[in-house]
Structure formats: structure tokens, C-alpha cells
Amino acid sequence: MGETEPVLADRFRGQVVVVTGAAGGIGSAIITRAAREGAHVVAADRAPDGERKVAGFLGGNAPEWCYVGAELSNRDGAEHLIAEATSRFGRLDVLVNNAGGGIIKPFLDHSPETMRETVDRNLWTTVWCSHRAVAVMRGAGYGRIVNIGADSVRNGLYEHAMYNAAKGGVHALTTGMAREFAVDGITVNTVAPTGTETPFTLSRPPEAVGRFEKTRRLIPLGRFATASEVASAVLYLASREASFITGQVLSVNGGSTML
Known part of the structure; x- marks a missing residue:
């Protein structure tokens, strides 16, 4: 499952792949696989020990990469991230x-x-x-944006109303x-996971166990996704081979919703 999937060693060779939330469970799977497929990774996170974690994930054989610590929910942080990526690479x-x-x-809580x-x-x-990145991509006439x-x-x-408002x-x-940027050679897609095995979910915090079980019962395959299964979908949509796919939400959900 996931970990044994073949890696396409040259799929992102020479490309610059910016990944936010790179020190977390899904983020770490994305950057690890992107680097193994030849990408220069720009890893961003706000975690205090984010750079150390990213270095551990990528190891010593990854193509040149860099880490950016930033608060990305405001314009200045996002602008700093994109500026660092373009100035470095x-x-x-x-x-x-x-x-x-x-x-x-x-x-109500x-x-x-x-x-x-x-x-x-x-x-x-x-x-x-996205606002800061798309201007750079538009100038190049090429880009891939993949949202989680x-x-x-x-x-x-259950209990996801506010989270759903944000993800919606x-x-x-x-x-x-x-639709707006298709003419500029930019595709924009979303990968929508169900419950996913991350350090948090695997730790089984007592306050969340009941919620995890309710989620698992909705999944016909009977388990959570692995982070590598989510990363596989992300990197397909980020690749040149997905050139005719845009504006789509790809569910990685074990069948919990269909169509």
C-alpha cells in the first residue's frame, strides 16, 4: 500500500516544487516522493522544529532543497515563501x-x-x-497548483462543520x-482525502478516538488512507502527464463518497 509503489525517478527532474505544511504527515510524504522523483523541493512550515524534520525526511541524497519558515495565512508570509523559491531556483x-x-x-463549542x-x-x-504563485507561473506559461x-x-x-466551511x-x-488560468497553461486541482494515517491519528488521542471510529465506519475499504497514497494522487496531478485535468476534486477516500 503506497510505500511499494514505483517511483518515477525523472518525473520532476529540474522542476521546483513548493509544498506547504511540509513537516506534517501528508506533507512529509509529498516532499519525500517529490525529491525522489527529481524535484527541487521548497518546504514550508510554521512548526518550530520544521527544518529539522524536513531535513530528516529528505535525507542526504535529495536534489538541492530549501526550507522556509513562515506564517502563510497572511500575504507577507506567502510572498516571502514564493520570493524565496524563485530567488533560490x-x-x-x-x-x-x-x-x-x-x-x-x-x-457550538x-x-x-x-x-x-x-x-x-x-x-x-x-x-x-496561490495568489502569489500564480503570477510567477503565468509569466512562465506553465504551472501546477494542487490543493489539499x-x-x-x-x-x-461529524463535528466538521467549521472545518468543512474552510475546506469547502x-x-x-x-x-x-x-477556469481563469487555463489559458495561461496553469492547472488547478484538489485532492480530498478521508481520514489519513498521520502521527496524530496514529497516536490515538483519547478525545479523538470516537471521531476516528465514526470516520472509519464510513469507508468501505475499512481503513484510513496512508500518507503515501495521498501523496501519489497529489504528485500525479502535479505532473506534466496530468496536463488535461483541471478544476477537479480527486477523492482519496476508500469509497466513503462516490461520484
Whole structure:
């Protein structure tokens, strides 16, 4: 499952792939595979030890890469990230908007602060990074933007109302940008995972176990996705071979929603 999939060693050779939320579970799988397929990775995260984690994931044999620590939910942070990528490597081919993570709780238990943080972490990071990246891609006449959405937008997952509001915005941004920038050689798509095995979910925190089980019961395949299975879908949409796919939401969900 995932880990044994063949790697296309030259698929991203010479390309610059920016990945946000790169120190987390899905982000680490994306950057690891992108580097193995030849990409110059620009890894971004706001975690205090993010650079150390990224270095551990990529190891010593990855093509030249760099790390950017930034708060991406505001314009300045996103602008800094894209500027670092282009100044370091002179180009920007792929942006993967993976930064996010939800504050998952019953809707009436949310405070104004947790509502704002959920939207900031998931929607505004995607908005600002895409806004800054697309100008560079438009000038080059080529680009791939892949957003991480959520299958819960489609199935109304328990206690996910506020998270779905933010991820639903990501899905909507995808279609709008895809139509607007298709003429510029830029495709914009979203990968929408269901529950995924990450360090957080694998730790089985007591307050979340019941929610995890409700999610698992919705999945016909009977398990969560692996991070590498999500990364596989992301990197396909980020590749040149996906040149005629844009404005789509690709669910990686074990059948929890269909069509």
C-alpha cells in the first residue's frame, strides 16, 4: 500500500516544487516522493522544529532543497515563501497547498478564535500562496497548483462543520482559478482525502478516538488512507502527464463518497 509503489525517478527532474505544511504527515510524504522523483523541493512550515524534520525526511541524497519558515495565512508570509523559491531556483513549477489542519469540535463549542484559526490555517493559506504563485507561473506559461481539500466537505462528517466551511472554500477556489488560468497553461486541482494515517491519528488521542471510529465506519475499504497514497494522487496531478485535468476534486477516500 503506497510505500511499494514505483517511483518515477525523472518525473520532476529540474522542476521546483513548493509544498506547504511540509513537516506534517501528508506533507512529509509529498516532499519525500517529490525529491525522489527529481524535484527541487521548497518546504514550508510554521512548526518550530520544521527544518529539522524536513531535513530528516529528505535525507542526504535529495536534489538541492530549501526550507522556509513562515506564517502563510497572511500575504507577507506567502510572498516571502514564493520570493524565496524563485530567488533560490529561478522558477516555480508546482505549488502544493497542503498547510492546514482543523480544530475539530462541535459547531457550538467553537469560539470566534477557533473559527478564525480554522479558516486561516486551511483557506487563507491556500488563497495567499496561490495568489502569489500564480503570477510567477503565468509569466512562465506553465504551472501546477494542487490543493489539499477534504472528503468531509462531501459527506458532512461529524463535528466538521467549521472545518468543512474552510475546506469547502478551498474546493471552490480550485474551480474558479482553474477556469481563469487555463489559458495561461496553469492547472488547478484538489485532492480530498478521508481520514489519513498521520502521527496524530496514529497516536490515538483519547478525545479523538470516537471521531476516528465514526470516520472509519464510513469507508468501505475499512481503513484510513496512508500518507503515501495521498501523496501519489497529489504528485500525479502535479505532473506534466496530468496536463488535461483541471478544476477537479480527486477523492482519496476508500469509497466513503462516490461520484
